[in-house]
Amino acid sequence: TRIQLEPTVYNKGMAASFRQVVKAEGAGALLTGFGPTFAGYFLQGAFKFGGYEYWRKTIIESVGIENAIHNRTLIYCVSA
Secondary structure (H helix, E strand, O other), X not given: OHHHHOOOOOOOOHHHHHHHHHHHHXXXXXXXXXXXXXXXXXXXXXXXXXXXXXXXXXXXXXXXXXXXXXXXXXXXXXXX
């Protein structure tokens, strides 16, 4: 992000930019934004994959296992 925001300051590649940031602000500066990013991806994954599993199970239970076997691709697509 810093390379994109300040290309004149951080213009020597990724490793050199990391060293510049560590030298100027300390190693902790490399983790800026890690918490919100982790929380966002965690919630996204929980809802996306959790929702898929919930709806797949619910649909299979409602149509019956025999019908689910014959229409599994449709069930997977609808669940997703």
